[in-house]
Amino acid sequence: MENGNSISREKKIEIFEREFLPHIEALKTFAFYLTYDEDEANDLVQDTYLKAFRFIEKYDKGTNAKAWLFKILKNAYINDYRKKSKQPDKVDFEEVINYHESEDLAQNRYFDLQEQIVENMMGDEITRALNSLPSEFRTVILLADIENFSYKEMAKILDIPVGTVRSRLFRARNMLKELLKKYAFSLGYKDYRGRKEEE
Amino acid sequence: MIEKNDALNFINKVHEYLDNALSENESSQFIKTIQNDPALLAILNRERNMRTFMKNNLQRKTVENKFIESIKGQLY
Missing domain, CATH: 1.10.10.10 (Winged helix-like DNA-binding domain superfamily/Winged helix DNA-binding domain)
Structure with a gap:
């Protein structure tokens, strides 16, 4: 166990690969149609997966991984958008x-x-x-x-x-x-x- | 002449039906209600075709293996 978390590193990797990674192309498509920029979409997807792994304890194994990942991505997009919106023309x-x-x-x-x-x-x-x-x-x-x-x-x-x-x-x-x-x-x-x- | 509210209710039902938001019972009841009305069936078919078209034609993104490996590399 790491940092007092209840899931072993091996288990985290197993969940990550079996339940999260199969949705990567759907996430990439969603990210691309939000940003219209290949690099930004990749950053958004990468950020989503890093966060998903970090907060994997909050995910109920075997539930709707796809919806959970989409929510993380949407939040990352909005937070990024809000940062940009501080510019006067946004x-x-x-x-x-x-x-x-x-x-x-x-x-x-x-x-x-x-x-x-x-x-x-x-x-x-x-x-x-x-x-x-x-x-x-x-x-x-x-x-x-x-x-x-x-x-x-x-x-x-x-x-x-x-x-x-x-x-x-x-x-x-x-x-x-x-x-x-x-x-x-x-x-x-x-x-x-x-x-x-x-x- | 169909009332505006009835028309909107019908359209909402069409969307719910195609979005699988109706129960099995409600779905079959809905189809029974419209199956003898060509105009209503035409609306349902147009909505269905529009969605099929969207799904089949919108460009989906692919992900290269090296991108997946780079994410994994940052995690483990």
Whole structure:
């Protein structure tokens, strides 16, 4: 045992390799879509794993390692962001979130997207659209639609109520569809829904 | 004409269904309710396709073995 901890070093390494390391590519993808910088994403992932190992006693073996690691990474990202936000041209992360949350209440409409548009999109276009979403909306899309986290897991990772997860996700998906639709129209696609005959 | 609140409730249900946030009972009840309505089924399918498309097309990052080894090297 080390430093009075109850888990032996061998056991820590075993947990680390068996339960934590298999999620490294998911964490790297998440980190990359938060930072858009390969080096920063690597730093964030490395920092996450170093912290996970250091605080491994706080992890309940055999539970949801992936959600635990994502939470560590999200906190590391926010702390880093907050440091940067002290620069005058940056805004406070919480202020941005709170602003959008209050906006959510007023803007509860649904945005639909024609199937043909989606079929003709390329990965680059969806990546570009996702990139242009504010990070708190990008985050919920990545957690829900790419990593398949449940609302409850997302609420724990993001430290927000389940209801906020739902509303933020709803809004994020709408925003993404709007961006994709605008992009598709700029390429000449038309939305023919609701028309009785082709023009 | 469908009420705005009903429409929003339906859309929320679609999201919950696709996000696996409904119980087994609620899911089958939901499908039963919409299975004879082509317009509602179309909305469900569009949402489903959008997610499938996202999952299949968003670029996932890979990690080189030497990166993993460098993390391990700092720990043990």
